Amino acid sequence: MIYNIPYIAVIILIVVGLYAVVFKRNIIKMVMGITIIESGVNLFLVTLGYRAGGVAPIFTNLPEERQIPGQLVLPIPQALTLTSIVIGVAVLALMLALTIQIYRQYKTLDVTKIRRLKE
Amino acid sequence: MNPFVPIDTGSGFWNPLIWVIVFIIALLIVYVIRGLGRGDYKKNTGQTKPFLSGNVVENDEQLHVKGGNVYWGFTEAFKGYYNKIKSMHTGDTRDYVLWFLVMMVVFFAVVLGVM
Amino acid sequence: MNSIITHSPALLIAIPLFAAFITPLLSRIHRRARDGFVLIVLAATELLALLLAQDIYANGIRKYVFGATLPSLTHPGTMSIPVRIIFEIDGLSIFMVLISLTIAFVATVYSSSFFKKEDGLDRYYTLLLLVTVGMVGMELTGDLFNFFVFLEITSIASCALIAFWVDRGESLEAAFKYIVISSIGALFVLMAIGFLYGQYDALNIAALANSIQFTFIDKVALVLLLAALTMKAGIAPMHMWLPDAYGEAPPSVTIAVVAATQASLYGVLRVCFTLYGKGLRLNMAAVGWTLVGLGLLTIFIGVTMALVQRSLTRTIAFAAVGEIGYMVIGAGTALAAGAQNFATVALKGGVFHIFNDVLDIGLLFLVAGAIIYATKERDLNNLGGLAKRMKYTTVFFLIGLLAVAGMPPLNGFASKILIYESTYQLNPIISIIAILSSILLLAIFVKIFYSLFLGPELPHLRDVKEVPKGMLVAMAILATLIIIFGLFPGYVLQTIVDPAVAALSNPTNYINAILGGA
Numbered sequence: 001m002i003y004n005i006p007y008i009a010v011i012i013l014i015v016v017g018l019y020a021v022v023f024k025r026n027i028i029k030m031v032m033g034i035t036i037i038e039s040g041v042n043l044f045l046v047t048l049g050y051r052a053g054g055v056a057p058i059f060t061n062l063p064e065e066r067q068i069p070g071q072l073v074l075p076i077p078q079a080l081t082l083t084s085i086v087i088g089v090a091v092l093a094l095m096l097a098l099t100i101q102i103y104r105q106y107k108t109l110d111v112t113k114i115r116r117l118k119e
Numbered sequence: 120m121n122p123f124v125p126i127d128t129g130s131g132f133w134n135p136l137i138w139v140i141v142f143i144i145a146l147l148i149v150y151v152i153r154g155l156g157r158g159d160y161k162k163n164t165g166q167t168k169p170f171l172s173g174n175v176v177e178n179d180e181q182l183h184v185k186g187g188n189v190y191w192g193f194t195e196a197f198k199g200y201y202n203k204i205k206s207m208h209t210g211d212t213r214d215y216v217l218w219f220l221v222m223m224v225v226f227f228a229v230v231l232g233v234m
Numbered sequence: 235m236n237s238i239i240t241h242s243p244a245l246l247i248a249i250p251l252f253a254a255f256i257t258p259l260l261s262r263i264h265r266r267a268r269d270g271f272v273l274i275v276l277a278a279t280e281l282l283a284l285l286l287a288q289d290i291y292a293n294g295i296r297k298y299v300f301g302a303t304l305p306s307l308t309h310p311g312t313m314s315i316p317v318r319i320i321f322e323i324d325g326l327s328i329f330m331v332l333i334s335l336t337i338a339f340v341a342t343v344y345s346s347s348f349f350k351k352e353d354g355l356d357r358y359y360t361l362l363l364l365v366t367v368g369m370v371g372m373e374l375t376g377d378l379f380n381f382f383v384f385l386e387i388t389s390i391a392s393c394a395l396i397a398f399w400v401d402r403g404e405s406l407e408a409a410f411k412y413i414v415i416s417s418i419g420a421l422f423v424l425m426a427i428g429f430l431y432g433q434y435d436a437l438n439i440a441a442l443a444n445s446i447q448f449t450f451i452d453k454v455a456l457v458l459l460l461a462a463l464t465m466k467a468g469i470a471p472m473h474m475w476l477p478d479a480y481g482e483a484p485p486s487v488t489i490a491v492v493a494a495t496q497a498s499l500y501g502v503l504r505v506c507f508t509l510y511g512k513g514l515r516l517n518m519a520a521v522g523w524t525l526v527g528l529g530l531l532t533i534f535i536g537v538t539m540a541l542v543q544r545s546l547t548r549t550i551a552f553a554a555v556g557e558i559g560y561m562v563i564g565a566g567t568a569l570a571a572g573a574q575n576f577a578t579v580a581l582k583g584g585v586f587h588i589f590n591d592v593l594d595i596g597l598l599f600l601v602a603g604a605i606i607y608a609t610k611e612r613d614l615n616n617l618g619g620l621a622k623r624m625k626y627t628t629v630f631f632l633i634g635l636l637a638v639a640g641m642p643p644l645n646g647f648a649s650k651i652l653i654y655e656s657t658y659q660l661n662p663i664i665s666i667i668a669i670l671s672s673i674l675l676l677a678i679f680v681k682i683f684y685s686l687f688l689g690p691e692l693p694h695l696r697d698v699k700e701v702p703k704g705m706l707v708a709m710a711i712l713a714t715l716i717i718i719f720g721l722f723p724g725y726v727l728q729t730i731v732d733p734a735v736a737a738l739s740n741p742t743n744y745i746n747a748i749l750g751g752a
């Protein structure tokens with residue numbers, strides 16, 4: 001049961017992020033919601049690689065009497081998560097830059113008023 | 120290889136070469152019929168201007184129907200449908216994400232329920 | 235020459251990527267040097283793609299392993315699973331790569347004379363080359379996580395390009411909506427990749443396709459992948475970001491984003507036909523029927539909304555939404571019909587329509603850009619009587635109009651007749667709605683043609699001139715391709731489309747190319 005807690009945390013994070021994107025009016029809160037969803041997905045990827053009783057997968061620096069690969073945590077999900085964190089930073093920077101420029105043009109941060117392109 | 124291969128649609132075929140030949144024949148027929156018309160009209164007099172039941176045709180720019188109004192009859196006839204669908208396209212970013220979640224639920228119902 | 239073809243998958247990514255970061259250096263020398271450099275790079279990449287296409291049509295699937303001693307060493311040593319990132323190129327991949335590179339080249343030719351007095355153009359060309367890299371990478375890769383990375387590269391670069399005119403609030407709003415939608419979709423794709431990796435310990439598409447079964451987690455992954463990728467491809471009712479983004483971006487950026495949207499549609503085809511293809515094709519009939527229903531909804535909404543728009547580019551954008559529906563009903567019919575004869579015909583029509591639609595809608599957007607350049611007006615109510623002054627633009631718009639509406643002998647008709655005749659055999663109503671919507675498309679564009687080009691000249695438009703030669707050359711390239719594809723459809727079908735459809739219908743070839751025929 002205790003090994004399922006990270007997966008439950010992933011679901012909670014994604015639901016909280018989607019709630020912030022769908023029900024909040026401030027653009028910056030929407031951006032924060034997207035970042036929370038991204039944190040949830042990264043947590044999911046890292047948790048996939050866990051093996052009970054394993055050590056960090058550094059091949060050249062193993063302590064004695066540890067056999068590979070059975071007692072290492074999986075390394076591939078850690079690489080996937082690093083890539084995803086970097087992509088998330090780039091997307092976050094782009095969204096915040098767009099928010100600053102939108103504020104200069106529309107003078108408001110309310111997403112129900114930034115609606116010149118409708119129908 | 121032959122570049123004029125027709126495409127075979129399983130229940131017929133389409134060959135644009137045949138279409139071009141038929142089109143050229145039709146153009147020739149049109150040219151022949153045009154040659155059977157009268158050529159003894161006076162150019163640049165009242166004989167070549169459009170006739171609007173005797174009304175004076177003065178200002179060409181005011182006869183021009185603007186782009187947004189050309190299909191007024193069609194949009195007026197479908198007013199109910201257009202009101203409904205224009206109100207669905209709100210322009211609000213949160214509605215776009217809501218439609219995504221709705222379609223994800225629909226896909227879940229299809230894949231998990233039926234398959 | 236042989237070693238160039240062997241390394242061409244890597245070169246197709248590397249050449250535009252390096253050129254993207256050298257371009258700002260060259261723009262310090264002169265503006266023309268930068269334009270010419272980008273043109274030469276894209277032309278060279280397209281030539282390389284044509285050589286690779288010839289090799290693939292002759293010799294079958296090509297694979298390229300990054301980081302191995304030999305490019306085809308998928309199983310180093312005594313391993314039994316493929317390691318490292320592998321690019322796997324079959325007929326469908328090289329078909330989409332040719333589309334992406336042609337559109338990028340035409341966009342660059344158009345941009346070199348559309349933007350005269352703007353600054354920030356070196357960043358524009360860098361981002362355009364990055365969008366090209368992203369699209370080509372999405373279409374070449376054989377690894378799911380690599381697909382996600384290239385998907386994000388394309389989204390980020392396209393979003394920055396959509397917001398190019400930062401002094402207009404509408405462009406910024408469109409770019410913000412695009413990036414919110416794209417990043418949420420991509421995050422759900424990443425979750426699906428996580429599910430599949432946790433289940434099967436493989437990220438390679440061929441290895442996953444070999445071992446996938448239809449357990450509960452696999453169905454969840456299929457739903458997440460389909461929902462996110464169909465949203466990126468612009469299928470109703472998730473299509474609403476598309477008219478905003480296409481209508482407010484500069485026209486050369488719009489045609490690059492159109493090609494990027496087709497790359498997401500390529501992702502849908504890959505997931506439905508190859509990843510869940512081996513042995514599971516019979517189970518995908520329900521997904522096929524759903525795609526057919528959504529495709530019909532897309533066609534109908536796109537075409538009816540296009541009739542009531544006031545802005546020129548937004549009308550063409552809604553017509554583009556409608557055209558995507560045609561491709562989806564072709565693919566959906568192929569999934570729903572299973573092994574009957576008309577399934578292959580429907581898939582041929584759908585895949586051929588991808589190329590035709592990009593050419594037709596691209597030409598219409600370039601003409602709209604020419605009108606905006608010459609008259610500085612975007613509203614349909616303020617334009618009229620342009621045919622006397624802009625003769626070439628009128629001819630190009632006429633060709634684009636006839637092609638989009640599916641009039642013979644142009645290329646729209648060739649792919650639409652394949653779709654009509656095959657979907658009729660699945661259910662006649664599909665074909666009837668598709669034909670009626672095609673007629674409505676003709677109505678929309680004849681309305682624009684009549685009110686914009688014919689008629690008397692308006693007083694405030696008395697001194698518009700024809701657009702510069704660069705834009706005319708770009709439009710002429712697209713118009714020539716439209717006429718050639720229309721007059722020789724059989725030849726184009728046999729050469730380019732049949733290998734793509736054969737690659738989709740036989741997922742075992744894709745799997746055996748990597749796993750060695752086990």
